[in-house]
Amino acid sequence: MIVVNPPFTLEAELKVLLPELAGLLAEGGKGRVRMEWVAGE
Numbered sequence: 152m153i154v155v156n157p158p159f160t161l162e163a164e165l166k167v168l169l170p171e172l173a174g175l176l177a178e179g180g181k182g183r184v185r186m187e188w189v190a191g192e
Contacts (some may be wrong), residue, residue, distance in 0.1 A: 153189075162186065 154161065164184060173182035 169184040169186070173184045174180065176182060
């Protein structure tokens with residue numbers, strides 16, 4: 152997923168939500184999460 156122009160609170164919220172979501176959606180518990188900035192400010 153690519154998010155363009157995210158609100159400033161999104162990164163902190165995704166750090167909590169994405170690992171849980173990956174665990175639910177992954178087959179056999181083999182999901183992973185990676186967050187990175189493509190371009191800085």
